[in-house]
Amino acid sequence: MISQLTGNERVLAAFTFLILLCVGVAMAAAGRDDLIGTHGWIIAVSAIAGAVALLRAYDAPAPSATRLSEYYDDPSKVGIILTLIWGVIGMLVGVWVAALLAWPELTIDAAWASFGRLRPVHTSGVIFGFGGNALIATSFHVLQRTTRARLPDQFSPWFVLFGYNLFCVLAASGYLMGITQSKEYAEPEWYADIWLVVVWVVYFSIYIRTLLRRKEPHIYVANWYYMAFILVVALLHIINNLAVPLSFGHAKSYSLFSGVQDAMTQWWYGHNAVAFFLTAGFLGMMYYYLPKRAGRPIYSYRTSIISFWGITFMYMWAGSHHLHYTALPHWVQSLGMAFSVVLLVPSWASAGNALLTLNGAWHKVRDDAVLRFMMLAAIFYGLATFEGSFMAIRAVNSLSHYTDWTIGHVHAGALGWVAMITYGSLYALTPWLWKRPALYSAKLVEWHFWLALSGTVVYVFAMWNSGVIQGLMWRTYNDSGTLSYSFVDSLVAMHPYYIARALGGLLFLAGAVIALYNIVMTIRSPVAVASESASDIPLGLEPSAPIAQAGE
Amino acid sequence: MTIDHEMLTGFSKSFGLFYLIAMSIGVLVYTYWPSNKKPFENAAKAVVSDEEDRPCL
Numbered sequence A: 001m002i003s004q005l006t007g008n009e010r011v012l013a014a015f016t017f018l019i020l021l022c023v024g025v026a027m028a029a030a031g032r033d034d035l036i037g038t039h040g041w042i043i044a045v046s047a048i049a050g051a052v053a054l055l056r057a058y059d060a061p062a063p064s065a066t067r068l069s070e071y072y073d074d075p076s077k078v079g080i081i082l083t084l085i086w087g088v089i090g091m092l093v094g095v096w097v098a099a100l101l102a103w104p105e106l107t108i109d110a111a112w113a114s115f116g117r118l119r120p121v122h123t124s125g126v127i128f129g130f131g132g133n134a135l136i137a138t139s140f141h142v143l144q145r146t147t148r149a150r151l152p153d154q155f156s157p158w159f160v161l162f163g164y165n166l167f168c169v170l171a172a173s174g175y176l177m178g179i180t181q182s183k184e185y186a187e188p189e190w191y192a193d194i195w196l197v198v199v200w201v202v203y204f205s206i207y208i209r210t211l212l213r214r215k216e217p218h219i220y221v222a223n224w225y226y227m228a229f230i231l232v233v234a235l236l237h238i239i240n241n242l243a244v245p246l247s248f249g250h251a252k253s254y255s256l257f258s259g260v261q262d263a264m265t266q267w268w269y270g271h272n273a274v275a276f277f278l279t280a281g282f283l284g285m286m287y288y289y290l291p292k293r294a295g296r297p298i299y300s301y302r303t304s305i306i307s308f309w310g311i312t313f314m315y316m317w318a319g320s321h322h323l324h325y326t327a328l329p330h331w332v333q334s335l336g337m338a339f340s341v342v343l344l345v346p347s348w349a350s351a352g353n354a355l356l357t358l359n360g361a362w363h364k365v366r367d368d369a370v371l372r373f374m375m376l377a378a379i380f381y382g383l384a385t386f387e388g389s390f391m392a393i394r395a396v397n398s399l400s401h402y403t404d405w406t407i408g409h410v411h412a413g414a415l416g417w418v419a420m421i422t423y424g425s426l427y428a429l430t431p432w433l434w435k436r437p438a439l440y441s442a443k444l445v446e447w448h449f450w451l452a453l454s455g456t457v458v459y460v461f462a463m464w465n466s467g468v469i470q471g472l473m474w475r476t477y478n479d480s481g482t483l484s485y486s487f488v489d490s491l492v493a494m495h496p497y498y499i500a501r502a503l504g505g506l507l508f509l510a511g512a513v514i515a516l517y518n519i520v521m522t523i524r525s526p527v528a529v530a531s532e533s534a535s536d537i538p539l540g541l542e543p544s545a546p547i548a549q550a551g552e
Numbered sequence B: 001m002t003i004d005h006e007m008l009t010g011f012s013k014s015f016g017l018f019y020l021i022a023m024s025i026g027v028l029v030y031t032y033w034p035s036n037k038k039p040f041e042n043a044a045k046a047v048v049s050d051e052e053d054r055p056c057l
Helices: A007-030 A036-056 A063-071 A072-103 A113-149 A158-178 A190-212 A223-238 A259-294 A301-315 A320-322 A329-344 A342-360 A362-366 A370-389 A392-399 A404-433 A444-475 A487-524 B005-032 B036-048
Strands: A243-245 A254-257
Touching: A036 A158, A036 A190, A063 A329, A063 A404, A063 A487, A072 A158, A113 A158, A113 A190, A113 A254, A113 A259, A113 A370, A113 A404, A113 B036, A158 A190, A158 A487, A190 A243, A190 B036, A223 A444, A259 A301, A259 A320, A259 A342, A259 A370, A259 B036, A301 A320, A301 A329, A301 A342, A301 A370, A301 B005, A320 A329, A329 A342, A329 A404, A342 A362, A342 A370, A342 A404, A362 A370, A370 A392, A370 A404, A370 A444, A392 A404, A392 A444, A404 A444, A404 A487, A444 A487, B005 B036
Parallel strands: none
Antiparallel strands: A243 A254
16 A cells, blocks of 8 residues: 555655654653553554564655546445444344343453443444445545545555554553543543544545545435535544543543533433544445445435434434433433434434335345345334434333343444445445455355344343343332332342343354455455446446456 | 524524525426437436446547
């Protein structure tokens, strides 16, 4: 990848590594008595690794001008591999913590292996590691195809991709060491947060610079969703992480907010992380890859615009439904509830739009497991958004809140919607990018599909049962007006469901491992199609091309 | 005029309603504006067309 950088970009890369090395060493020195020191070393070692890679290829000839007549897909390719690896890591830790809940005695006697430290490795691993890399990889691909313009330069996409993964590594390693600011989905401390802001600004600038050079006059709707994702996540991330560190040599920081303001800011962030990270970005993915794979334009382009503005402006107000029956003013709770219920309209408009696009192509859905992944994602998106609106109603929330029902709801969205649309899109994208006639094995995609579906169904049903039982046991009173069940009684009732949940997660993990294997084997298979331009259309539509010899 | 809790909640409860309604009308007008019909259709179709997979120079 270094040989693809122009001379100026190599100098820029060298300066970036130098600055990163200095920052890393300074953190290691200032924080030698603190956990931040270890992170300083991780940053310094990453900078040295980058610099070594740069020096080894520094004298390579400058890239030829013909590169400008091709899209720049190498960052997307590396992003796909990173997505699949993070997926396996994040889901493996997920199964591990699920097993710890079912069989707590399985733990080993080490601080890093405790539930409280492993659980954020799971959540950040799947949301940021798996989901974030998938969004970066696909957004670069979609952006270039829909604007018909190449990415603005060769350095910034790599900076975004590797910088983002450095953030993910700092996050996960920090949790294991015990670094956390105890804000859900925003656990990394101040220095990692600042680094993510830098990466994010460059990410948004890539979008703007490419759009400015676009050859298509209209900006396709998928780009609006990706841009909303980038812009709003920046806003949320900066505000929720406003904090004052103890000193530059300490990992610990104190939030600018306290009390109910802190709770409101956190759940404004938390719910919009779901809305803009796990929904808007993946809707962008859906609006490009689903029509592309089905070979049919989106059913209603107008509906996609209306639901875009509906989703972006209404989600902003929904966060307070996480704080029903708390110290938050009653009218703010009601506001969040009302917006959550109205949100069903643009959400179902998007899900319906996706399914109606497939109307008339059901034979493709039947035959093509890749398209079936995308269809199932749209169905789960519809289910999860309906459930979410319903759970945000205060009376329903009094039963569901603090129970496993919430966990079931999150996983209906995360496994059923986010992971399914991601795997569907990556399966479609891999042969196009690597110019292969097909995936290594269509049969393995079928296996993955059914493992993912059964894993999700087992997981979600287990958590629905568990959550409703929990909720009911916690609110059952006896004749004398005291609670009928102790907390431990409800815990004993959960046990079979916790075992079922671990099994469901294991099935889903097995599918993720198969996906990694299948895509790696697709890349490694030496066959390439002769005509490069023919590789970017869905299979089945492709004219039968003569197959080139390896190394040709 | 002092900016206090009463003032901010009063503002949110009144202005918030009207700006969201105005924005919804704006979005609907843009979406159904007759001359926008053609670019929207072209954009939807361009995604599935199998043109050459190269940037436009």
